[in-house]
């Protein structure tokens with residue numbers, strides 16, 4: 018059995034909806050015997066000791082919440098999603114990260130999914146994909162297949 022964590026944060030439910038459907042896809046479609054565990058970092062921050070070290074690979078799922086800036090040449094500030102970055106940075110968790118999937122809304126133009134790109138640069142893992150709002154079935158299938166390929170190549 019191969020363990021994979023899906024680590025995410027979701028403020029208005031879009032990313033959470035995607036994760037639920039992605040988990041079903043992974044459980045149903047993978048020829049690997051996968052043990053998929055969802056971790057919602059928003060739930061962890063309520064605990065006295067919120068973060069812990071992961072013992073298996075994970076993929077991070079990060080919606081974009083930015084204040085200010087235009088995504089090109091002036092300052093933007095990450096709001097609300099910072100606990101996901103804190104969890105990834107905790108005790109070398111970033112070393113287990115296969116990559117990040119960004120979530121956003123194309124109305125934000127150059128800032129579309131920008132925080133995922135910033136995390137990729139900060140931690141040195143790839144942006145695996147970008148998904149608008151809750152994502153369509155084709156997004157679930159594409160992202161799911163990418164995760165399965167990454168895990169197959171780790172055997």
Ligand SMILES: Cc1cc2nc3c(=O)[nH]c(=O)nc-3n(C[C@H](O)[C@H](O)[C@H](O)COP(=O)(O)O)c2cc1C
Pocket residue numbers: 026027028029030031032033080081082083084120121122123125128129130131149150151
């Ligand atoms: C205050 C606010 C700021 C946002 N900023 C951006 C942004 O800079 N870029 C972007 O692509 N989407 C932006 N969005 C859209 C969200 O990332 C998008 O709705 C996402 O699906 C929310 O995920 P969640 O429902 O899991 O919290 C913003 C939304 C809000 C409410």
